[in-house]
């Protein structure tokens with residue numbers, strides 16, 4: 001099939017590449033000329049495990065092409081995916097200007113039947129808006145389909161190739177059949193393609209992300225309470241998670257959720273509720289608790305150093321909002337960096353993939369190290385913000401020898417309390433018995 005993808009970020013590029021992998025001819029369009037030039041030169045512009053192999057293979061096979069021209073993309077594809085940003089508009093609602101702006105242009109350009117697929121995460125009712133905006137100028141038939149994306153950064157290729165489910169919101173039989181045909185190779189193991197109306201599909205994505213954000217936040221509240229009463233959240237987590245109604249996943253406490261999706265999606269759903277005169281009281285609490293949780297280590301750090309962080313130097317391991325990505329959008333590390341800098345501290349940071357993005361934001365306000373051990377030389381203490389695998393079994397002797405104060409502040413609970421006692425390091429984590 002002939003496919004075009006408009007917007008080649010984490011979602012668009014993975015979508016385009018994986019659809020090319022199953023034999024489709026794909027043109028990816030992006031407004032960012034620099035990015036398109038890089039991709040034409042065979043460079044993957046983001047870090048996403050396994051993407052490079054598929055990317056290279058499909059470019060070589062001539063199935064994956066790149067363009068800055070929307071007209072070229074629209075001429076090529078019968079199915080047009082919109083994988084455009086829907087950021088927070090500043091007031092917590094989803095900014096639809098990218099999606100509706102491109103839709104307006106689509107209406108003016110298309111000359112024959114197209115299926116316009118909204119893959120961006122958008123509020124209920126957006127498919128209707130897209131339909132109306134295109135219809136204003138269109139001289140041919142078209143259908144608008146809602147097809148929310150559930151991939152996780154860091155596992156995006158795997159998630160796309162083997163999705164647990166595909167949700168398609170459509171009221172057109174013709175468009176639904178085309179979408180089913182396109183996705184058939186990805187559900188051979190029997191996972192469902194769930195067909196529903198557009199509004200329900202749009203809400204499914206927000207409901208799923210908000211539920212997961214609430215699950216994390218609930219555990220963070222339990223962790224905070226554990227600290228007050230001397231319970232151990234790790235034990236509580238295991239005790240709870242073995243109940244199959246609850247499940248073991250997404251129960252790990254820490255310094256809050258970040259990233260390009262959960263924070264903006266929870267806020268957008270809360271805001272959509274307000275527009276329909278519905279108060280999502282629970283989501284309001286999730287947003288507030290998570291915001292506070294991002295800096296939950298700061299009071300512990302301050303207490304340890306008697307409220308004096310002036311000229312103290314901290315090593316930070318992990319900057320990305322989660323492991324296996326270079327994405328730093330809404331990363332808790334950034335909130336911790338800001339607090340430390342505001343208190344006169346200095347920072348030496350290390351992250352396997354995200355240092356360039358953080359350096360673009362902070363310039364020389366913080367320094368970066370080539371390795372995790374370079375980062376701990378001549379520092380007062382170590383702070384862990386992201387649970388990259390390489391931080392899980394470090395050389396504790398090296399850490400002990402380097403840190404001026406023998407203390408690790410761990411926002412991701414990577415180590416066992418007993419092990420750390422044996423290592424003779426002060427170890428301050430989230431929701432466990434030695435919390436400071």
Ligand code: NAD
Pocket residue numbers: 006007008009010011012029030031032035083084085086098102119120121122149150151152153260261
């Ligand atoms: P992104 O910011 O990484 O990429 C968006 C791309 O769109 C950029 O390359 C940008 O240059 C391009 N773009 C902007 N305006 C354009 C235009 N007019 N024409 C062509 N290209 C244009 O965004 P993302 O993370 O891929 O997210 C895209 C959407 O998918 C969002 O709605 C997001 O909420 C949703 N989503 C994201 C994820 C994720 O893990 N990142 C997962 C599921 C859903």
